[in-house]
Amino acid sequence: DQQVKQNSPSLSVQEGRISILNCDYTNSMFDYFLWYKKYPAEGPTFLISISSIKDKNEDGRFTVFLNKSAKHLSLHIVPSQPGDSAVYFCAASNNNAGNMLTFGGGTRLMVKP
Amino acid sequence: DVKVTQSSRYLVKRTGEKVFLECVQDMDHENMFWYRQDPGLGLRLIYFSYDVKMKEKGDIPEGYSVSREKKERFSLILESASTNQTSMYLCASSFGTGLFRNTIYFGEGSWLTVV
Numbered sequence: 116d117q118q119v120k121q122n123s124p125s126l127s128v129q130e131g132r133i134s135i136l137n138c139d140y141t142n143s144m145f146d147y148f149l150w151y152k153k154y155p156a157e158g159p160t161f162l163i164s165i166s167s168i169k170d171k172n173e174d175g176r177f178t179v180f181l182n183k184s185a186k187h188l189s190l191h192i193v194p195s196q197p198g199d200s201a202v203y204f205c206a207a208s209n210n211n212a213g214n215m216l217t218f219g220g221g222t223r224l225m226v227k228p
Numbered sequence: 229d230v231k232v233t234q235s236s237r238y239l240v241k242r243t244g245e246k247v248f249l250e251c252v253q254d255m256d257h258e259n260m261f262w263y264r265q266d267p268g269l270g271l272r273l274i275y276f277s278y279d280v281k282m283k284e285k286g287d288i289p290e291g292y293s294v295s296r297e298k299k300e301r302f303s304l305i306l307e308s309a310s311t312n313q314t315s316m317y318l319c320a321s322s323f324g325t326g327l328f329r330n331t332i333y334f335g336e337g338s339w340l341t342v343v
Contacts, residue, residue, distance in 0.1 A: 158334030
């Protein structure tokens with residue numbers, strides 16, 4: 116049973132527009148959330164994170180929103196660039212249970228020029 | 229910069245062979261991990277280690293074993309490779325404590341094909 120789900124396997128967006136990637140989780144004990152970005156034939160790289168005490172964290176073009184009551188987080192990329200085309204994984208952890216990360220299945224983002 | 233190095237990028241092995249995947253990190257991280265990535269399934273944890281000679285099973289340990297004899301090195305072993313172990317394998321490491329303990333750093337991955 117997947118505790119972290121990314122229900123959209125792929126997303127296509129025009130360059131300059133907003134990309135919104137979604138992630139849902141079921142474990143209410145998760146208290147820290149991360150997004151990773153992965154290019155083909157490379158390992159994932161850390162992008163941005165958010166603690167459960169916040170509902171928003173921003174870093175340049177990337178913003179992560181957390182809705183604890185809905186057990187939902189989203190990553191917004193504004194404006195989207197062709198170089199953002201990659202697979203994005205969300206991950207969650209419970210800091211009281213060893214900080215292990217549980218990953219979602221990933222969403223492939225394609226930004227068209 | 230954190231460097232996690234996986235020794236082999238691409239391997240082709242025969243069914244039944246013993247396979248070793250090696251990983252080295254240079255940041256003195258306490259924690260090391262092995263994941264596999266399969267389409268639609270995301271990253272699934274095989275094994276992890278929080279200290280030298282310590283290991284813990286992850287979500288899918290069957291058919292795998294690990295070895296951590298030195299802090300910087302974590303090896304994944306496929307005792308008898310099978311075709312369903314064809315996948316991309318990712319090694320990662322992280323600090324054991326502190327503010328950034330949740331952030332794990334990945335290597336570039338090893339593509340294993342079992343024929």
